[in-house]
Structure formats: C-alpha cells, structure tokens
Amino acid sequence: MYNLIKMNLYRMSKAVSTKVIAIVWIFLTLFNFGVMKIVVDDPFNIMSEADKATLATSSVASDLIQSLFVSSNFLIILSVFVVLFANAEHKCGFDKNLIGITNHKWKHALARWISAVIGMTVLMVVSSLIYLGTCALFLNAFELGSLATLAKVCGIVYMGMVTFSAIFFFFTTLFKSSAGGLVPSLIISLGILFMIEKLLDFLFNKVFGSTDYVPSDFLFDSKFLNFDMDAGRNAIIFLGVLCLVYTVLTVGGSMLLQQRRDVK
Amino acid sequence: MEYLLETDNITKIYGKITAVDHVNLHLEKGEIYGLIGRNGAGKTTLLKMLAGLAKPTEGSYSIFGEPEKQTAKLRDRIGVLIEGPGLYPNMTAYENMKIKSLILGMNDDNFIKELLADVGLERNIDKLKVKQYSLGMKQRLGIAMTLIGHPDLLLLDEPINGLDPQGIVEIRELIARLSKERNITILVSSHILEELSKIATRYGILHNGQLIDEFTHGELLRRCRERIEIRPSDATKAVTVIEGMGITEYKVLDKSVIQIFERLEDSGEIVLELAKNNIKTLSIAVKNEALEDYYLSITGGAGKKE
Numbered sequence: 001m002y003n004l005i006k007m008n009l010y011r012m013s014k015a016v017s018t019k020v021i022a023i024v025w026i027f028l029t030l031f032n033f034g035v036m037k038i039v040v041d042d043p044f045n046i047m048s049e050a051d052k053a054t055l056a057t058s059s060v061a062s063d064l065i066q067s068l069f070v071s072s073n074f075l076i077i078l079s080v081f082v083v084l085f086a087n088a089e090h091k092c093g094f095d096k097n098l099i100g101i102t103n104h105k106w107k108h109a110l111a112r113w114i115s116a117v118i119g120m121t122v123l124m125v126v127s128s129l130i131y132l133g134t135c136a137l138f139l140n141a142f143e144l145g146s147l148a149t150l151a152k153v154c155g156i157v158y159m160g161m162v163t164f165s166a167i168f169f170f171f172t173t174l175f176k177s178s179a180g181g182l183v184p185s186l187i188i189s190l191g192i193l194f195m196i197e198k199l200l201d202f203l204f205n206k207v208f209g210s211t212d213y214v215p216s217d218f219l220f221d222s223k224f225l226n227f228d229m230d231a232g233r234n235a236i237i238f239l240g241v242l243c244l245v246y247t248v249l250t251v252g253g254s255m256l257l258q259q260r261r262d263v264k
Numbered sequence: 265m266e267y268l269l270e271t272d273n274i275t276k277i278y279g280k281i282t283a284v285d286h287v288n289l290h291l292e293k294g295e296i297y298g299l300i301g302r303n304g305a306g307k308t309t310l311l312k313m314l315a316g317l318a319k320p321t322e323g324s325y326s327i328f329g330e331p332e333k334q335t336a337k338l339r340d341r342i343g344v345l346i347e348g349p350g351l352y353p354n355m356t357a358y359e360n361m362k363i364k365s366l367i368l369g370m371n372d373d374n375f376i377k378e379l380l381a382d383v384g385l386e387r388n389i390d391k392l393k394v395k396q397y398s399l400g401m402k403q404r405l406g407i408a409m410t411l412i413g414h415p416d417l418l419l420l421d422e423p424i425n426g427l428d429p430q431g432i433v434e435i436r437e438l439i440a441r442l443s444k445e446r447n448i449t450i451l452v453s454s455h456i457l458e459e460l461s462k463i464a465t466r467y468g469i470l471h472n473g474q475l476i477d478e479f480t481h482g483e484l485l486r487r488c489r490e491r492i493e494i495r496p497s498d499a500t501k502a503v504t505v506i507e508g509m510g511i512t513e514y515k516v517l518d519k520s521v522i523q524i525f526e527r528l529e530d531s532g533e534i535v536l537e538l539a540k541n542n543i544k545t546l547s548i549a550v551k552n553e554a555l556e557d558y559y560l561s562i563t564g565g566a567g568k569k570e
Binding site: 003004006007088093095097098099101104262263 | 312315316317318319336339340342344346347348349350351352353354355359360362363364366367368369409410
C-alpha cells in the first residue's frame with residue numbers, strides 16, 4: 001500500500017493536469033482576496049453606504065476559510081482534480097501495467113483515493129496560507145479571531161472536502177470515464193443537486209405533512225453546504241457521522257468495483 | 265511434466281459471448297510461445313486472465329507451479345504488455361518507467377536507464393515526452409516496462425501490431441534477444457504466423473475462443489514443407505507398401521491421406537508400387553504450404569466469418 005501511494009503521488013507530481021489545476025486554484029484564491037479587498041476595504045471608494053451594508057462580509061480568519069472552500073469554485077476545482085487523477089491510469093491504459101501485479105485490486109482504488117486526498121490537502125493548506133497571508137498583510141479589516149474557532153472551522157471544512165473527494169472518486173470509478181465522473185460531480189458542485197433535494201423536501205412535506213424530519217438532513221451535500229459553523233456539539237457530531245458514512249460507503253464502493261471488475 | 269504456465273479449461277464468458285472456451289495451454293520454461301489467432305479469436309482475453317486483469321468464468325490456471333489463487337506473491341515476476349503499451353503520453357520514458365518501478369519498491373534509478381538502453385531508447389529519456397514517440401518506440405518502451413522487476417515470464421499481446429517492416433524486425437529481434445540473454449519465458453500473441461514463426465519455439469492456434477492446435481516449431485516446419493499428398497483406396501495397406509519402399513518420413517492424416525516428405529521426385533514410382541499391390545490411388549499431388557496458408561487451412565479459411 002505504501003508503494004502504491006508513493007507511486008500515485010509521483011505520477012500526481014508529474015501530471016500536467018495537477019499543475020494546471022494548482023495554478024488555476026491559486027489564481028482563484030488571489031482573485032477571492034481581490035474581491036474581499038474591494039468589498040471590505042473599499043480602496044477605490046466606489047461603494048455607497050447602502051452597498052457596504054448589503055455586501056458586508058466578515059473578515060475574520062475562520063469566515064474567510066469557510067467562504068474560500070465552501071463554495072462552488074473550490075468544489076468544481078476539487079471535482080476536476082479528483083476525476084482527472086482517478087481516471088488518468090485507466091484512460092491511458094497504464095492500469096494494465098499495474099493492476100495484475102497484486103491479487104488485491106481494491107488496494108489500487110484505496111491508494112488512488114488516499115493519494116487524491118493528500119493532493120487535495122496540500123492544495124488546501126497552500127491556498128489557505130496564501131489567502132490568510134495576503135488578507136493579514138493587505139486587508140485592513142482582517143481579524144484573526146479565535147484560534148479555537150479557526151481550528152474548528154478548518155476541521156469541519158476539511159472533513160467535508162474529504163467526503164466530497166470520496167463521492168467524486170466513486171462516480172469516476174463507477175462510470176470509468178472522466179465525463180462520467182465529471183457530470184455528477186459538477187451537478188453536486190454547482191448546487192444543482194441541492195436544488196433537487198430541496199424540491200424533494202418540499203414534496204415530502206406535501207405528502208406527509210409538516211414534520212421535523214426532512215430527507216435533505218441526511219443528504220451530505222445539502223447538510224454540509226448549509227452547515228452553520230456556530231452550531232453546537234451535537235450538530236457537528238451528526239455532520240461528522242454523516243461524513244464518515246458517506247466516505248466509507250463511497251470509498252468502499254470504489255474498492256469493491258475495482259476488485260470485482262475486469263480491467264478493459 | 266511441470267509447466268511454467270498451464271491452463272485448465274480456462275473459459276471467459278461476456279454475457280452471451282464465449283470469448284475463451286475451455287483452453288488448455290502449456291508453456292515450458294525458456295520457451296517463446298506464439299499464440300496465433302485472428303482478431304477477436306480470444307487472444308487478448310486469454311492473456312488478460314493470465315495477467316490477472318480479468319477473472320476466468322470457468323477453469324483455472326497455474327503459473328510457476330502455483331495455482332491461480334496463490335500467485336499473488338509471484339505476480340511481480342510477470343511482465344505484461346496487453347493491447348499496446350499503456351503509457352502516460354505527457355510524461356517522459358523515464359517517468360513512465362519510474363512509476364512502475366515505485367510500485368515494485370525499486371528505488372534505484374540506474375536500472376531504468378539500463379533497461380531503456382537495452383531496448384534502444386537511451387536518448388532523451390528524460391526530455392522527450394512519450395507522445396512524441398513513434399509507434400515502434402512506444403512498443404519498445406512498453407517492452408522495457410515489462411522488464412521492470414526482472415520478470416521470468418512475459419505476456420506480450422500483439423507487440424508488432426501496426427508497426428512498419430523495420431519496426432517489426434526490431435521488436436522480433438528484441439524478443440528473441442530477451443529470451444536468449446535473460447532466459448525469460450515469453451508468451452507472445454499475434455495474428456501473423458509468418459512473423460511469429462521466426463522467433464517462437466512452440467505455437468498455439470486460438471480460433472473462436474478455442475485452442476485448436478498446439479505444436480512445436482519443428483512440427484510447424486514439417487507441416488508446411490514440400491510433400492507428396494496421396495489418397496489411396498486403403499491407407500493401412502498403403503503404409504505397408506510405402507514402408508516397404510524404404511520411406512520413413514511420412515504421416516497419415518484422417519486415416520485416409522498419407523503425406524510423404526521424402527523422395528518427392530518418385531511420385532510415379534509410388535503410384536506404380538501401390539497399383540502392384542492392388543491399391544488404387546484416388547488422388548496424388550505434390551504440395552507445399554506457406555505458413556499463412558497453413559494457418560488459414562486449419563482455421564477455416566480467410567473468408568469464413570467468426
């Protein structure tokens with residue numbers, strides 16, 4: 001398993017797609033900073049008091065991290081990264097050189113996902129440092145805030161992104177193509193699924209009457225994208241369990257598919 | 265006899281299609297085994313099963329004397345090149361080689377350079393991207409990839425497919441050299457018997473998923489060589505007469521046709537001798553077959569659809 005992860009990280013470091021995605025994401029991170037600078041500091045004096053009241057955005061570190069990652073922008077970048085990385089081996093036929101080496105084909109899927117998570121982690125850490133660093137240096141209104149809150153938000157965001165990566169990885173393994181992986185991943189990233197889920201909630205309430213229970217409470221993307229970072233311990237634990245269940249199911253499903261399917 | 269690779273009624277069924285049908289293949293150590301069959305005969309599917317890329321629907325196989333389920337630890341002794349070289353086009357030859365060597369836990373880089381030099385790819389290995397390679401160079405790189413981990417067995421699927429005559433010669437010589445110098449056992453598939461006949465020591469003919477014949481190189485030459493083919497009224501009696509004439513190199517096919525491989529200029533004398541013994545000669549011809557004709561004759565002709 002160690003060798004498999006090492007091999008995957010090597011190929012990730014050499015892949016053109018990794019470099020392009022990293023550059024695009026760093027650019028978007030700096031773009032986010034630019035928008036924050038204009039909205040929060042208003043350096044060109046272009047906003048009226050009414051605009052400022054409407055656009056008022058928190059410049060506390062924990063809120064900045066949340067706004068950077070819990071967004072369509074990062075989810076799209078993440079989905080493209082995971083899908084391309086997960087499918088690259090199969091797309092060029094390199095898997096035929098490797099899969100037969102071990103009888104435990106599922107290890108290849110697990111190692112690929114772990115490597116994708118490592119790549120995502122590096123991307124998140126680097127972009128967080130760049131974002132917080134530029135904000136601390138150039139955003140007048142920047143506040144570090146509570147370190148405990150920052151750590152909590154970072155933990156929740158990271159947990160959510162690990163789960164998203166597992167879901168994107170599963171779709172890619174299931175459809176064995178970049179397009180097959182990207183379509184459902186983008187449906188999730190762009191919030192289209194979220195809207196469908198809200199419609200389901202509405203229909204559910206129409207059919208069963210108003211209840212405390214709504215289906216989207218158990219749907220990961222809906223729960224995570226609407227999560228209140230100030231929520232209490234129980235809500236965080238519930239989200240953690242949901243993340244764990246979705247991650248185990250999707251990664252386990254990917255491993256099972258890899259083990260049972262022939263390499264074509 | 266213990267074989268390095270042996271299949272026992274190995275079968276692969278995709279839906280309603282039987283791609284490989286109860287194949288019993290035998291491969292001895294040090295051999296170059298030529299697996300011949302048309303496109304769609306089941307060669308790739310068979311090799312994929314042996315390479316651990318596909319699971320047999322029925323039957324089993326053993327490699328290095330170990331049954332299929334216990335081959336996990338032996339898999340790194342097998343080099344595989346299936347359906348063309350699977351390479352990352354945007355990476356260099358060195359990087360592609362490095363990826364496979366990492367999975368086998370080989371961190372020494374020198375052997376990568378040695379292997380690439382061995383297949384004639386020592387130039388620009390860390391500069392030129394694989395997408396800039398010719399098909400022949402990619403095939404050679406694919407073969408170099410199979411050599412990572414010092415394998416004892418190579419499974420090569422159509423390594424000369426799509427190559428120009430020069431490329432075919434290069435790959436053929438490379439395969440022969442690997443077998444000789446490194447003592448690697450090689451199972452190589454192709455639909456061109458003529459090409460395989462220049463390197464293989466043993467052959468298997470795969471047709472419609474079935475292994476319809478297995479023979480040695482010597483036997484192939486014998487089958488294709490010039491001969492008198494005679495159809496007597498009584499083959500058993502005719503054999504006695506032929507032996508009486510001092511002919512020893514002959515073969516009886518289907519209990520009715522006798523192939524005589526010596527004294528080819530004496531066909532008239534043979535007919536006369538048979539007649540003296542009251543044996544009618546129903547037909548007689550001097551034949552020799554090109555390898556491809558021979559192959560077509562045993563697989564049912566070029567025009568027959570699968």
